Amino acid sequence: DFATPRAILTGHDYEITCATICAELGLVISGSKEGPCLIHSMNGDLLRTLEGPETLKGPENCLRPKLIQASREGRCVIYYENGLFCVFSVNGRLQATMETDDKIK
Secondary structure: OOOOOOOOOOOOOOOEEEEEEEOOOOEEEEEEOOOOEEEEEOOOOEEEEEOOOHHHOOHHHOOOEEEEEEOOOOEEEEEEOOOEEEEEEOOOOEEEEEEOOOOOO
8 A cells, every 4th residue: 555645735935944733723834945834724725824024024034934833722833043933823913923042943
């Protein structure tokens, strides 16, 4: 028997650097090297794009996601390469941000 994928997720233009699965909500959230984070359903449908804060957009301040974690309550925490934490709702709304100088692994 050969394993076959349940779904193929599309939408990123660059390599995926981080991802998480929230089985309770049926969501897959992924971030790519030079782009936004995307929320897909478990069936592979692209649902939302999570963009970082407007003040940090632009090629010189590209937000590169490094870590993602989702909760069953519908919140998603993303840690970006530049020390920025963002909390989003699964509806795509930015709820909070925090900057740190610490290295997070």
